Amino acid sequence: MHFFGWVALFSIVFFYACGTSQKTVEKEKLAVDIRKAVEIPDFTFKATYAYPTGYKSIYLSPYYDLKVSADTVKVYLPYYGRAYRAPLTPSEGGYRFTSTDFEYGVRKGKKKGNWDLLLTLRDLDRPLVFRLDLWENGTARLDISDADRQSISFQGDVVVKREEQ
Secondary structure, three states, rough: HHHHHHHHHHHHHHHHHHHHHHHHHHHHHHHHHHHHHHHOEEEEEEEEEEEEEOOOOOEOOOOOOOEEOOOOOEEEEOOOOOOOOOOOOOOHEEEEEOOEEEEEEEEEEOOOEEEEEHHHEEEOOEEEEEEEEEEEOOEEEEEEEOOEEEEEEEEOOOEEEOEEE
């Protein structure tokens, strides 16, 4: 009976180690995919929480995102906070637009596996700047600076298109 106990213990440790190495490989693949998506650019930021200035955090439904490609930025995000200029129609309350005239800048962050992205949108009726603090594990924080509104931040995940192998 003592022999079977050692065999069972060895089997558990062996299978756990195999699972851990698989997770490490998956993490490394995700880091490479995100680095490529940031450099191209071609990724989607899926917002899960909103952090309005001076208010509590708000959990978001899974439909809010920011899609960045080499020639287009599509934004569908809510807004909570103080607006200094009211929109003409209620449908303009959040950030809902497509931009094709923007400046995209990326640099390595202060820590390993981190990037700082800066999107300056030039084809809107007001200055709008998006700053993304992006990590190789797929998490990111988006800060929006808007001349007509208080700033707002979003926490979420970055999704990249994976090539089929």
